[in-house]
Amino acid sequence: MALNSYPDIICNDLQVEFSLFDSISRSVRARMGGNTGAIRTVKALDNVSVTINRGERVGILGNNGAGKSTFLRTLAGVYPPQFGSVKLNNKITSLFDIAVGTDPNASGYENIPLLMATRNISISKLDEVISDVQDFTELEEALARPLRTYSAGMRLRIAFTIATFQVNGILLMDEVIGVGDAQFAKKSKERIISLMGQAGTLILASHSSELLETHCRRGIVFNNGKIVFDGDITEANKVVLKLKDQF
Amino acid sequence: MKLIIKDVIQDVIDGAKSYEFWMTFGMNDIKAKYRRSKLGQWWITLSVALFILVIGALYQGIFNADSKTYLVYVAIGYIIWLFMQDSIGSGCLVIAQAKPFLLQKKWPISTFIYRLVYREILIFFHHVVLVPPLFLWLGLWPGLIGIFYSILGMLLVIFTSFWIIFLLAIISLRFRDFSPIIQSLLRMAFFATPIIWQERNLGQLGEYINLLNPFGYFLKIVREPLLGNSFPQQAWLVSSCISVGLLVLTLCVFASTNKRIQYWL
Missing domain, CATH: 3.40.50.300 (P-loop containing nucleotide triphosphate hydrolases)
Structure with missing residues (x-):
């Protein structure tokens, strides 16, 4: 208590x-x-x-x-x-509009540093984030394609992975849980739940x-x-x- | 008031510290524009090279100018002008365009000013690569001291552009008519600034225009040393005063609007 x-x-x-x-x-x-x-x-x-x-x-x-x-x-x-x-x-981490910072004409890979910079993740962690994105999004060779060729769900996968890469302190969320198709929604929910464990406080x-x-x-x-x-x-x-x- | 000014300076420092953001996005701004073209960002260089050669060839006759120095005069003047024009023109909208970012978390507002200035510096470098070959081709050499003074002048231009962008971005966020006003003034300013014409071309009128046009002073501090002329003392004095004046004005305007900017988005 x-x-x-x-x-x-x-x-x-x-x-x-x-x-x-x-x-x-x-x-x-x-x-x-x-x-x-x-x-x-x-x-x-x-x-x-x-x-x-x-x-x-x-x-x-x-x-x-x-x-x-x-x-x-x-x-x-x-x-x-x-x-x-x-x-x-x-400290506070906010997940409101997770796709902010993406460039539709850049490839999935090129969008990774943009999303990292937007969310204040140091560029020195680039390799770590790339392998996280590869593992978690399961987008494989699609990551080399421009984002504009993605479906809305695919775009959210990348954004979601990077937005949830680093969470500390208070976590603020505005309707973000469960993005993408049924299978990814389940995965993202699990990731959010484990994040909530890390987060001191959830709103x-x-x-x-x-x-x-x-x-x-x-x-x-x-x-x-x-x-x-x-x-x-x-x-x-x-x-x-x-x-x-x-x- | 003292406390608010401290907040504002802190914002400018914190903005500088988020260099990973503005360097990444500043670079991407350039890539984004030319992503699907073959020549890519070298279009920036090519289009300016074309302008300089065509204008240089066409107008030297009209103005009865020495062909060698006239070409260099136009080249340097136009490149610096482009830096000032693009910075000011894009600067008006820079905070308004950062709205999606600003709605996610607390940002130092200056981060987005740095992003634009950085982008404009990168574009400037794409232009400035034209100058050394031009000097070589024409067999001119400005001397090391000339180059040094010119770089010093450019640093003042960049420093000043930061403050004017910041100031205009705040004002045009609140007053949405401000940006179109600035755009049309800029278009006129090109003709009122000694870029393709020289002071002596317009006689008495040219002198008056030069006296009143702030752009002219900033052009001079970069261009004169490269043309082999002496250190432009008067132009340095005026442009330093403008620069400091803008700095103070911007800090005051930012201090009095700091807590309201987010509500104007």
Whole structure:
């Protein structure tokens, strides 16, 4: 219990607000005309206070637009909070859009250093990563072909392998588990599970109640940017179902 | 304010440290453009060689210039101009285009500025290989000191380009009309900068243009020493002032927008 009570993440009264800029407020002409800029704002996170301890497996639930992704991105440091604070006591690895950094015209092999550089994996580990990609993706000679000739599933295999090569501390995931065809989905799930073992803390946003119940014990439900439930994952799934009914 | 400036300088340092990212992607930017062509990246060299030869041959008559030095004048001027034009032109969109990366994790924003500057330096090297053969062919020799001063000048051009790219990238992220404004100004600037014409060609008007056009000073500090002229003191003074001014302005603009840039993507 001593380990579990060590906080990895402390969010205090977190607020994230997006300004909606349109072509008028974004233009120089409008500014010269005395327009002050943003016209409307959207609160994506509202008064979010939560503490997540080291070793916890937390599911993030909620309907589309509830604030799940914004919450994860704020934890990852993408959005500096406008009010409140995020305190992290651990390193953080995020798996959001794993294909970022790929070049469709470059070959599978040429894409490996690009994906490594994107994910901050030192180029000195290139050989290690290449053999991991060869083993895990089973793409064989296809790796020498340009990525644009790949199917979507094949592309994800490479991206997934490199994205999951190195994970430490807190692992943030936004619907990444189970990519590709049935056989690869099984493999990737196993890899994720072993990663979760390595990761100190897991935070997983998903719409799949089954997935969340398998991997998480605690569930945090978001609605309109606010936390509406924080507790047992089974209960959290029920809360989300109720929210869906209200729609 | 002091604390914010510290954050901003830290960003520039951290960006430099992520050199593995910007070197990998800067190199790939060039490969990507020519991946399916036979000559590949040497198209960069070839197209500029063609421009220099054609313009050099066509215009020397019009401007009544000495054929040898005119060709070198156009070659060096055009190569430096291309560096400045491409940096500034692409610089406006550099943060906006980094959006997919910036939405994944916390990055030093400057990483993407380094990526562009690095790419432009690589392109510059593809151009500059034309200069030594040109000198040999024409039987000219700028002297070691001339070469040294010229390299020094180019370093200042590169240093300045980093700050102007950074500044324009932030401004045009917030004001999306800014990039088209810059693009059309650049097109005009080519004609207002002594690249194919020389100061004396335009007489009094040429002097005024040169006085007001900042590009001219940066061209001079690289080109003059190679043409065998003396060290361009005045041009160095003005371009150093512009450079420092841009540095300070960029740091201030970045400091005041640092926490909002991600929300403008």
